[in-house]
Amino acid sequence: MNPTERVFYNCDKCPAYCCTYAAIPVNKTDIKRLAKHFAMSPKRARERLTKKGDTKGERVLRHRKDEHFGTACRFLDPESRQCTVYDSRPKICRAFPDSKRCGYYDFLCFERHHQDDPETIATTWNF
Numbered sequence: 671m672n673p674t675e676r677v678f679y680n681c682d683k684c685p686a687y688c689c690t691y692a693a694i695p696v697n698k699t700d701i702k703r704l705a706k707h708f709a710m711s712p713k714r715a716r717e718r719l720t721k722k723g724d725t726k727g728e729r730v731l732r733h734r735k736d737e738h739f740g741t742a743c744r745f746l747d748p749e750s751r752q753c754t755v756y757d758s759r760p761k762i763c764r765a766f767p768d769s770k771r772c773g774y775y776d777f778l779c780f781e782r783h784h785q786d787d788p789e790t791i792a793t794t795w796n797f
């Protein structure tokens with residue numbers, strides 16, 4: 671997507687639904703970038719920061735407990751809801767939602783409007 675194109679979502683107002691996906695896949699380049707960020711070897715980064723995915727050879731980011739969604743990516747700051755490795759985040763995180771709209775954000779706005787609560791973190795969803 672053209673970075674100058676107008677988008678209809680605001681990640682700063684969102685609790686980061688996209689960072690709570692159970693399986694956020696990473697490739698070798700992503701792991702190398704994270705390894706550099708933490709000044710560790712790619713092998714160590716692969717072991718410490720990722721785990722096996724569902725498909726053969728796939729690696730996904732490790733999660734940790736999250737008060738709102740059960741678990742979330744280990745790099746999500748639980749308070750600010752911001753990515754703590756933003757400049758080193760995986761390719762898939764950079765690309766998402768790859769559209770002018772984010773379905774999660776549309777849902778959030780819908781819930782905030784209907785609950786008349788601009789702060790609510792809508793977690794009772796079932797996509």
Ligand code: SF4
Nearest residue numbers: 681684688772774775
């Ligand atoms: S779910 Fe959508 S709006 Fe929320 S942080 Fe992710 S991309 Fe941004």
Ligand code: SF4
Nearest residue numbers: 689743745746753763
């Ligand atoms: S690396 Fe950052 S942007 Fe990607 S899922 Fe984790 S917290 Fe979200």
